[in-house]
Amino acid sequence: MSRNMSPSKVAMPAQDPQERSLNFREVALGYTREMAMEEAARCLECKHRPCVNGCPVKIDIPGFIREIARGNMEEAFLILNRDSALPAVCGRVCPQETQCEQTCVRGIKGESVSIGRLERYAADWYRENACTLPPRPEPNGHRAAVVGAGPGGLTAAGELARMGYAVTVFEALHLPGGVLTYGIPEFRLPKDIVMAEVDALRRLGVEIQLNTVIGKTLSIDELLEYGYEGIFIASGAGLPRFMGIPGETLKGVYSANEYLTRINLMKAYEKDSLTPVMRGRHVAVVGGGNVAMDAARCARRLGAEEVSIVYRRGIKELPARLEEVHHAQEEGITFRMLTNPVQVLGDANGWVRGLECVRMTLGEPDASGRRRPIEEPGSNYDLPADVVVIAIGTSSNPLIRLTTPGLETDQWGCIKTKGPGGETSREKVFAGGDVVTGSATVILAMGAGKDAARAMDRMIRGREMAVQHG
Amino acid sequence: MYRITAKTRLSGNASKISVLAPLIARKAQAGQFIILRAKEDSERIPLTIHDQDREQGTVTVVYQVVGAGTMELDTLESGDSLHDLVGPLGTATKTEGIKKVCVIGGGVGCAIAYPVARKLFEQGSEVHVIAGFRSRDFVFLEKEFKKVSHVLKVMTDDGSYGSRGLVTDALEGMIAEGHHYDEVIAIGPLVMMKYVSLLTKKYGIKTTVSMNPIMVDGTGMCGGCRLTVGGKIRFACVDGPDFDGHEVDFDEVISRNRIYEDFERREREENCLLFKKEVQS
Ligand SMILES: Cc1cc2nc3c(=O)[nH]c(=O)nc-3n(C[C@H](O)[C@H](O)[C@H](O)COP(=O)(O)OP(=O)(O)OC[C@H]3O[C@@H](n4cnc5c(N)ncnc54)[C@H](O)[C@@H]3O)c2cc1C
Ligand SMILES: Cc1cc2nc3c(=O)[nH]c(=O)nc-3n(C[C@H](O)[C@H](O)[C@H](O)COP(=O)(O)OP(=O)(O)OC[C@H]3O[C@@H](n4cnc5c(N)ncnc54)[C@H](O)[C@@H]3O)c2cc1C
Ligand code: SF4
Ligand code: SF4
Ligand code: FES
Numbered sequence: 001m002s003r004n005m006s007p008s009k010v011a012m013p014a015q016d017p018q019e020r021s022l023n024f025r026e027v028a029l030g031y032t033r034e035m036a037m038e039e040a041a042r043c044l045e046c047k048h049r050p051c052v053n054g055c056p057v058k059i060d061i062p063g064f065i066r067e068i069a070r071g072n073m074e075e076a077f078l079i080l081n082r083d084s085a086l087p088a089v090c091g092r093v094c095p096q097e098t099q100c101e102q103t104c105v106r107g108i109k110g111e112s113v114s115i116g117r118l119e120r121y122a123a124d125w126y127r128e129n130a131c132t133l134p135p136r137p138e139p140n141g142h143r144a145a146v147v148g149a150g151p152g153g154l155t156a157a158g159e160l161a162r163m164g165y166a167v168t169v170f171e172a173l174h175l176p177g178g179v180l181t182y183g184i185p186e187f188r189l190p191k192d193i194v195m196a197e198v199d200a201l202r203r204l205g206v207e208i209q210l211n212t213v214i215g216k217t218l219s220i221d222e223l224l225e226y227g228y229e230g231i232f233i234a235s236g237a238g239l240p241r242f243m244g245i246p247g248e249t250l251k252g253v254y255s256a257n258e259y260l261t262r263i264n265l266m267k268a269y270e271k272d273s274l275t276p277v278m279r280g281r282h283v284a285v286v287g288g289g290n291v292a293m294d295a296a297r298c299a300r301r302l303g304a305e306e307v308s309i310v311y312r313r314g315i316k317e318l319p320a321r322l323e324e325v326h327h328a329q330e331e332g333i334t335f336r337m338l339t340n341p342v343q344v345l346g347d348a349n350g351w352v353r354g355l356e357c358v359r360m361t362l363g364e365p366d367a368s369g370r371r372r373p374i375e376e377p378g379s380n381y382d383l384p385a386d387v388v389v390i391a392i393g394t395s396s397n398p399l400i401r402l403t404t405p406g407l408e409t410d411q412w413g414c415i416k417t418k419g420p421g422g423e424t425s426r427e428k429v430f431a432g433g434d435v436v437t438g439s440a441t442v443i444l445a446m447g448a449g450k451d452a453a454r455a456m457d458r459m460i461r462g463r464e465m466a467v468q469h470g
Numbered sequence: 471m472y473r474i475t476a477k478t479r480l481s482g483n484a485s486k487i488s489v490l491a492p493l494i495a496r497k498a499q500a501g502q503f504i505i506l507r508a509k510e511d512s513e514r515i516p517l518t519i520h521d522q523d524r525e526q527g528t529v530t531v532v533y534q535v536v537g538a539g540t541m542e543l544d545t546l547e548s549g550d551s552l553h554d555l556v557g558p559l560g561t562a563t564k565t566e567g568i569k570k571v572c573v574i575g576g577g578v579g580c581a582i583a584y585p586v587a588r589k590l591f592e593q594g595s596e597v598h599v600i601a602g603f604r605s606r607d608f609v610f611l612e613k614e615f616k617k618v619s620h621v622l623k624v625m626t627d628d629g630s631y632g633s634r635g636l637v638t639d640a641l642e643g644m645i646a647e648g649h650h651y652d653e654v655i656a657i658g659p660l661v662m663m664k665y666v667s668l669l670t671k672k673y674g675i676k677t678t679v680s681m682n683p684i685m686v687d688g689t690g691m692c693g694g695c696r697l698t699v700g701g702k703i704r705f706a707c708v709d710g711p712d713f714d715g716h717e718v719d720f721d722e723v724i725s726r727n728r729i730y731e732d733f734e735r736r737e738r739e740e741n742c743l744l745f746k747k748e749v750q751s
Contacts, residue, residue, distance in 0.1 A: 172689045174507060174514075174554040182691075211556040213689055217493050240693040242703055249703070249722055251729045255693035261686055267511070274513045274538055276733035350725040397690045398708060 004041035007110025012117055017330040021300045024186045024269055027327055028092070033071075036121040040069035043113045046105055051115060054103035056447045059083045061100060061115055068118055077126035080119060085155045085201075085446060088127060088193050089180060091120025094443050095321045127196055136205060140164030142460050145228035147214045147400070150178020151442045152234030152433030154201060155449030156456075161204040163457055168228070169206060172213040175265065178236055180442070182265040183257070185294050187301070188324075191264075215399035220407070220429060229463075230428050230456035233415060234449060237434035238397030242390055243286070247344025252278055252352035256291045256391035263298050280387030283307045284355050286341055287391030288317070289439075293324040295389045296333045307333045308383065312340040312360050312373045338362070338373065342380065344388055354384045394439055404429075414438055421455020422448055430456055471551035472506075475528055482608040484534045484578055485544060486520065492527030494519075494557045500585035501563030501680065501712055504529060505688045507554040508546055513539035516685045518582040518711075519558060529557070532581030537734045559688045560711045563655065563678065565589055570596040572644065572651045573619075574637050574666055576658020577603060580611050582680060583657040584618070591618040598649065599623070600640045602658065606631035638665050651675050656715060660724050667715030677715035681706045683723055684730070698722055 013029040014020075020027050031039065043065040051061045060079050067076035080087040094100075096116040104112035144160045146153045149171035157167045175181050177194045202208065214220060214235070223231055240255035242248045259277065262268040266275035283299035285292050288311035299307045309328070311318065315337050318325055329335070338360040345354040359379035362371035396413030408416040408425035415431040417424055422432040432448025434440055476488040494504060503518045517531040535544050546552065563586050571590055575583030580601050591597045599619040603609045605628045615622050623640045624632030633640065641654070654677045656666040663679040670677040683706050686692045690708035697704055700717040704710065 172556065173687060174556070211554050212493070213556060213559065216559055216689075217497065217557065236691075239690050239705065239708075242693070242696075249696060249698055249719075249726065251726055258686060258692035258694040261692050266513070266686070274511070274542075276730040278729070350722070399690065 002041065003044070004038055006042065009042075009111045009114040009117070010035045010039040012114075014327075017327075017332075020187065021297075021331045024301055026190050027187050028323075030124055031117055031121045033073075033125075036068050036118060037071060039114050040065045040118055042106060043069070044105060050103040050105060051100045051113070054100040056099065056441075056443050057083045057450065059100075059119075064122060065113065065115070065118055068122060073122055073125040073129075076118075076122040080122055083450075084119075084443075085158045085450075086151060086197050086442075087119050088123035089151065089189060089197065090443050090446070091116050091118075091123055092189050092193075093184060093321075095441060097322050099443070127193070136203070137162055137164045139166060142166070143168075143228050144456060144460075145170065145223045145231045147220075147231065147233045148172075148178060148235040148433075148435075149176035149198070149208055149210075150234055150236050150433065150445060151180060152236075152445035152449040153178070153232065154198065155446040156232045156234065156432070156453045157206045157449075158201050158204060159450050159453035160456070161201065161206045163453070165457075167206045169208045170212045170214050170218070170223075171208060171210050172235075173265065174210055176208050176210065178234075182261045183291070183294070185260065185264055185298055187297070188294065213399065215403040220400065220404040220426070224428060229460050230430065232422070232449065232452045232456065233400060233424075233429065233431040233435060234433040234445065235397065235400060235435045237394040237439045238413075239395050240390070241393050241395050243341065243392060245341060245343050247346055247352070248390070250344055250346040250352040250388075251350050252280065252386055253344055253388045253390065254278075256285075256287070256295045256389050257394070259295055259389045260291070260298065263302075269298070269302060277302070278387050279303050280385065281305050282385045283387045283389065284310055284341075284383055284385035285389045285391055286310045286355075287393075288313065289319045289391065289393075290321055290324055291439075292389075292391035293320045293328050293333075295391050297324075297328055297331060299387065299389070300331050300333060304387070308336050308385075309333060310336050310339050310341060310355065310357065310383070312338065313370065314338055314362060317370055336383070339383075340373065340375065345382060352386060352388050354382045355388060356380055357383050396435070396438075400435075412438065419455065420451055421458075422452035423455060428459070471553065472555040473551045474546055474548050475526070477546075477548045480532065480610045482534070482577075482604070483536075484532055484581075484610070486530060486532045486581070487546075487548075488523070488528040488530040489552060489555060490527055491529050491555050491557075494555070495522040495524050495527045495529050498522040498529055498558045499562035500565075500589045501582075502558035502560050503688075503711065504531065504555055504557030505559065505685070506531075506543070506552050506556075508539075508543040509553050512542055512553065514554075514686060514688070515539050515543060516559075516682070516688055516707075518680070519585065520581045521585060532578060534578040556688070559707060561709075563589070563680075563712050565593060565595070568595050568652050570598075570649070570651050572598045572600065572641060572649070572654045574600045574641065574654065574656040574658070574662075575602070575611075576637060576656075576662040577608065579658030579662075579680075580615075583655070584611055584614055586655055586657070587615065588618040596620050598644060598651070600625065600637045600644075602626070602637035602640075602662070603631070604628070636665075637662060638669050641666065641669060645673055645675075653678060654715075655679075660720060660727065663715060663718075664720035664724075667718070667720070671716050678712050679715040679718060681711045681713055681718065681723065682727075684727055 064079040101112040268277035360373040366372040433445030695706040698719040
């Protein structure tokens with residue numbers, strides 16, 4: 001096997017921008033076997049493994065890439081699967097450029113190894129060629145509960161099931177997956193992939209009880225009374241935030257969560273869906289993260305002629321993944337940077353007709369280290385829009401907090417954890433993912449799920465030993 | 471799957487169904503709601519809990535067929551199953567400390583007002599009920615209301631049953647007769663709740679209304695159910711559905727609830743065509 005010293009990544013085949021902006025099919029099409037092996041040959045198998053340090057779950061990156069380079073795809077998948085329950089998802093949605101790929105030595109002179117694309121390739125290969133099913137674990141006689149079927153909850157459930165626990169996941173919605181199902185659109189993460197991962201968990205014996213809101217249908221204390229010996233709360237980020245400017249309740253103004261839920265969970269983009277969503281001609285999306293990019297690209301696919309991202313800082317400050325920004329640009333989304341809405345404008349019948357915006361300049365760095373945007377007085381202008389989507393983040397959901405006595409939360413309502421395993425102020429109760437950190441990433445939620453599963457196992461086995469020896 | 475154990479057709483496009491859902495039945499309180507999906511790809515429909523049988527493990531809802539979603543729900547019969555059912559959502563109606571109350575129901579809203587009146591009656595409050603309907607054909611729950619109220623006034627718009635007039639006319643009459651209420655609880659069409667609130671504001675009577683904005687998840691995730699209450703944005707599914715009627719911006723909700731009117735009309739027409747075809751073939 002000879003090393004590939006090309007300074008750039010093997011290009012990812014993608015749907016043509018013109019064509020894809022009219023459909024919801026996946027944009028990035030994935031490597032072929034040859035492309036994957038060629039890209040894998042770019043890895044130098046560095047002894048000090050800087051890439052691994054960049055990955056929140058410490059995947060053995062040179063290890064799995066070596067197997068791809070040799071054509072051992074199943075082996076590659078099994079290495080990935082040791083540290084990540086959802087490699088097909090992470091390969092697609094991880095912000096690799098600020099994680100594993102950022103620290104890759106090939107990135108010093110040229111482009112880093114495309115770790116994400118290779119991860120995706122190995123995971124897709126395994127799913128499509130469905131090889132050996134992992135053996136169903138031997139039951140260890142203990143029961144654990146998980147709240148929320150997003151990436152954090154699903155990872156913890158898989159981890160616990162593999163250790164022999166009887167695991168039940170309680171999910172509020174009618175489908176599992178969390179943000180992977182209702183938030184991230186089909187063209188970025190096909191729902192079949194999410195459901196295949198969920199099915200794999202079911203085959204491990206994980207029970208998923210849908211339509212069950214913890215804090216309403218059942219409380220955390222009731223779960224403990226039912227005999228669950230440990231509970232992991234991964235209920236996600238919560239309520240959408242609004243800007244607090246006039247006009248946010250006009251017709252045609254959506255939170256990104258509502259807009260994306262209508263489109264992804266309720267399939268409003270399909271012709272015969274019973275769930276409506278407004279298809280605007282001029283859509284303005286406020287915010288600069290992944291959520292904003294997803295909303296903008298959905299709007300384009302729903303037929304909008306003009307879609308703008310309205311963001312108060314500069315293009316360099318956009319928190320979204322680089323790849324999403326590029327894809328959005330290719331699809332003709334207009335980036336209105338250094339622009340801040342001061343009011344949503346409405347017509348006489350209560351429909352939105354635009355955004356009054358003000359131009360911004362960047363001043364001194366603020367607490368977050370980013371340069372603070374300052375309004376330019378008198379620079380106000382009107383941006384016409386018939387749909388406005390607000391994607392400026394979330395605040396915590398009160399349902400579990402208010403119904404679980406003794407569960408400590410911080411000033412923002414996020415659950416406080418005490419140890420690396422997500423221990424909370426309540427005995428036997430663990431938490432992780434967005435409900436602890438606020439909106440973060442899929443891989444961080446998965447890492448938290450894995451750590452909590454291990455901590456819970458230590459706690460339960462510790463108790464068992466205490467009983468046996470006490 | 472959630473089996474429908476009983477279905478009764480009521481007057482005027484409304485039906486009552488009981489559904490097997492023991493966990494929800496065990497918890498349900500007056501004022502809370504559920505969200506159901508009739509079939510795999512159906513809309514999520516929020517409906518208030520009308521009654522529950524904790525022993526049988528069933529919850530009962532009353533729905534009115536207004537559009538494609540409720541039309542689809544209405545095709546299910548006793549013995550069929552709902553694809554999804556989640557609840558109980560929202561907060562329960564607060565009844566503590568109320569000594570004398572006037573509960574007002576309008577149309578299908580009466581189905582929701584009933585458990586509230588019953589709870590107040592059972593806790594020993596003096597309960598007056600005003601139930602308003604379009605006409606004689608739409609009157610329902612009269613017997614049940616009688617059992618849980620000290621005074622019951624049935625109103626119809628056209629006078630074909632009970633007294634002629636609006637619920638606000640009846641309320642004004644009761645106030646004029648010298649009744650002093652600690653609170654008025656109004657549940658029904660938005661316009662009715664708006665006018666009841668305007669009236670009670672004049673008399674300075676605390677008023678609670680049960681809001682029904684368009685919802686999706688019902689768990690505080692989407693923000694679609696937001697209302698302006700006292701100048702602030704509130705989410706009906708987690709902060710409500712009950713709110714202070716004097717603080718709610720009714721005109722805004724009335725306007726927002728019409729967002730999808732065109733879409734709904736199209737759906738309804740398409741569905742009707744389908745129904746017609748089925749009938750013809
Ligand atoms: C549109 C969008 C795009 C994103 N893009 C990316 C990306 O490209 N890359 C990336 O790394 N991250 C991305 N993120 C962030 C990422 O999706 C989240 O950080 C991650 O999903 C958090 O996982 P979680 O398991 O903590 O919670 P979630 O995924 O939010 O799942 C929580 C689950 O819990 C359920 N739940 C909530 N309350 C209750 C309750 N009381 N009882 C029972 N169940 C409950 C919810 O219904 C949900 O299914 C994106 C987020 C959004 C919204
Ligand atoms: C908390 C709450 C409790 C409710 N309780 C009852 C009840 O006990 N009995 C009853 O008959 N109705 C109740 N409703 C209203 C009921 O949910 C709607 O009539 C139903 O969803 C309409 O669906 P559709 O597809 O048949 O009609 P559509 O044709 O979709 O719409 C008809 C009208 O119904 C309203 N509506 C549509 N979709 C929704 C939605 N997702 N959420 C809320 N309203 C919507 C809108 O005003 C719309 O204009 C309640 C609504 C809420 C929010
Ligand atoms: S999980 Fe994410 S960060 Fe880790 S190696 Fe894979 S793509 Fe990189
Ligand atoms: S840093 Fe880059 S080149 Fe080195 S082992 Fe990791 S992926 Fe391979
Ligand atoms: S219905 Fe989605 S937040 Fe209330």
